[in-house]
Amino acid sequence: MNEYDSNRILDLTKKINYNLTNKFNDTDCYILNTCHIREKATEKVYHDIGRLKKEFRNKKKPLVIIAGCVAQAEGDIILKKEKYIDAVVGPQSYHKINQIILNLEQDNSRLNHTEFEPIEKFDQLNLVKNNNSKVSSFVTIQEGCDKFCKFCVVPYTRGPEQSRSLIEITSEAKHLAKQGTKEIILLGQNVNAYSFGKHRLSDLLYALDDIKDLKRIRYTTSHPKDFTEDLIESHASCKKLMPLLHLPVQSGSTKILKRMNRGHTVEEYLEIIEKLKKKNPNLRFSSDFIIAYPDETELDFNKTISLMEKIKFVNSFSFIFSPRPGTPAANLNQIDFKIAKNRLLRFQSVANRIKKDYRNKLVGSPQNVLFENDAQKENTFFGRDEYFNSVIVHSKDDLTGKIKKVKISSCNHNTLFGEIIGDLKKTEYAA
Ligand code: SAM
Ligand code: SF4
Numbered sequence: 001m002n003e004y005d006s007n008r009i010l011d012l013t014k015k016i017n018y019n020l021t022n023k024f025n026d027t028d029c030y031i032l033n034t035c036h037i038r039e040k041a042t043e044k045v046y047h048d049i050g051r052l053k054k055e056f057r058n059k060k061k062p063l064v065i066i067a068g069c070v071a072q073a074e075g076d077i078i079l080k081k082e083k084y085i086d087a088v089v090g091p092q093s094y095h096k097i098n099q100i101i102l103n104l105e106q107d108n109s110r111l112n113h114t115e116f117e118p119i120e121k122f123d124q125l126n127l128v129k130n131n132n133s134k135v136s137s138f139v140t141i142q143e144g145c146d147k148f149c150k151f152c153v154v155p156y157t158r159g160p161e162q163s164r165s166l167i168e169i170t171s172e173a174k175h176l177a178k179q180g181t182k183e184i185i186l187l188g189q190n191v192n193a194y195s196f197g198k199h200r201l202s203d204l205l206y207a208l209d210d211i212k213d214l215k216r217i218r219y220t221t222s223h224p225k226d227f228t229e230d231l232i233e234s235h236a237s238c239k240k241l242m243p244l245l246h247l248p249v250q251s252g253s254t255k256i257l258k259r260m261n262r263g264h265t266v267e268e269y270l271e272i273i274e275k276l277k278k279k280n281p282n283l284r285f286s287s288d289f290i291i292a293y294p295d296e297t298e299l300d301f302n303k304t305i306s307l308m309e310k311i312k313f314v315n316s317f318s319f320i321f322s323p324r325p326g327t328p329a330a331n332l333n334q335i336d337f338k339i340a341k342n343r344l345l346r347f348q349s350v351a352n353r354i355k356k357d358y359r360n361k362l363v364g365s366p367q368n369v370l371f372e373n374d375a376q377k378e379n380t381f382f383g384r385d386e387y388f389n390s391v392i393v394h395s396k397d398d399l400t401g402k403i404k405k406v407k408i409s410s411c412n413h414n415t416l417f418g419e420i421i422g423d424l425k426k427t428e429y430a431a
Contacts, residue, residue: 001187002068004138006033009067009097011128016098025055029063029101034070036153038322041070042078049084063087063104067094069157073326075112090114092143092159095124116159126168129175135372135401136216136384137181141169141204142188147223149250150261150329151290151321154189161189163196170207173214182370182401183216184208192222192231202230205238215403216370218388220246221288225263227272236279243280244314244387247272248288252307253300256293260329266307273311284358284387286315291347292340293321294332301343308350314358314387316351320344352413359389359411367391367416368424369406371399391416 009031010020021027032048035041045066056062065087066078072090079085086104089097093113100111130139144159145152173184186204188194194201201219208217217240222231224247235241247269251257254265276283289304308316320340323330334340369391371383381399383391385406392415393399393406399420406418 001138001140001189002033002035004140004187005068005091005094006031007132007138008125008128008130009033009094011131012095012097012125013101014131015128016101018101025059027062029065031065031067031097034066034068036069036073036157036324038319039324042074045070045078046082049082053084063101065089065097065100065104067091067097069153072114072157073153075114079112087111088114090116091157092116092121095121122162122164122168126164126172130172131179132176132181133179134181135370136183136185137176138185138187139169139172139176140164140187141201141219142191142194145189146193147190147225147263148261150259151293151324151327153324153327156326158189161193161195163188163194165196166199166204166207169204170211173208174211177211177213180401182214182403183218184214186217186219188219189221190223190226191219192226192228200228200230202228202234202238205234205241209238209240215240216386217241218244222247224249224269224272232272232275232279235276235283242386242388243282244284244286245276246286246288249307250288250290251293251296251300252304253296256296256300259295260290260293266303270310284314285311287311287313287317289316289318289347290321291318291344292335294329294334296335296343301347305347305350308347308354312354312358313351314355316355318344318347318351356413359413359416362389362408362416363411364408366405366407366421367418368403369393369418370403371401373400385416389416390414391418393418393420395420 018029030052032045034045064085066085067089068091071088075088078088087100089100090113093115096113100113142163144161145154146161148155192201194204205217208214249269250260250262252266257265367385369383369385371381373382375382375392379394379396380392381395385391391406403424404420405422405424407421408416408418410417
């Protein structure tokens, strides 16, 4: 989402002639878009500002703006502590970036813009075209969260759930498709909480399915609590919806899920997976896990390992619980760090074994790969298969934006390697 937001900030600032530069030491305005989900986020900001100060010691100081969730959560503290920063702008206020920059150019009073104005933001962003021309592009459809999991800062930094209208989203998608985008990744803190008028996420998926030049659709992140029957059905009927679903579970223990305030049990999670697999047997799953949440016993932890073994998630993101200031879980007794670290390593070794087995089985198989851009070496191209695995092939022809059938010949932990064996049959992506 920050990548999407950063690109939209760039679309906006172009209007006042501020363009992207890759010359770090020759910039007029430096915007640092930040994430606050786990610890050390604020320290990273001070570290970056330190680097900037050193670089600009003998030059005109650039405008320095801190954007994103660290700005939202700690705006006043940052402004007080670091005089080099000119403004902080929260994730729901960045549509005002041009006004902020122009004001700063005129007078040097320092500013804090951290109001929650998502509707005004969506309205403003709709007026500025998303000028991304990437083969795979993000589109935000929903922001904020009303779930208040006890460990999470998002409801405090991104505010309440708000959805964009289906018409605006499809019009952004059509515009992107015209510019060469073949894959859209729908973004939101809880994409399946999407609700605008009578439209739900499944309506949006079918509307995007009808855009001729678009070939692939994905969405992230969804929440088990909002996994409705119509959405399950769309995994069978929506032809361009890719067969990998990221569905965070956090823990395999219902006791811990309850303490996290996740709003569902492990059995309910398994039921959703079963229903989805019945509708589409090709579906595979990835997930997020929080290890060593307060009160997690060895038994609870083993239940998380069992869940991993049962579902065989092909990819997973796992972190030790990180107490976030202002959240209810921050006040709970934490698990000893040594125990927590040991559990994380044990969990990750199981997760890695499962991922390795899955990837080894892909060797020799044909996969449909959408190529995104040149890989680093000459005559090599980078793309993704339907399960979002990175694939690299050799080719003398430019493959960017094309979908090819690739036979996987080898793999390592991050990448599959293969050779092109043909094109897609028309029926595979009936558009
Ligand atoms: N809305 C999504 C959901 O409910 O699954 C997740 C969005 S959250 C921005 C992304 C991931 O960050 C979560 O799934 C969780 O695993 C991780 N996370 C959030 N807060 C955390 C914390 N305090 N400590 C460790 N991991 C955390
Ligand atoms: Fe955070 Fe996701 Fe829970 Fe919302 S549902 S509070 S974004 S973890």
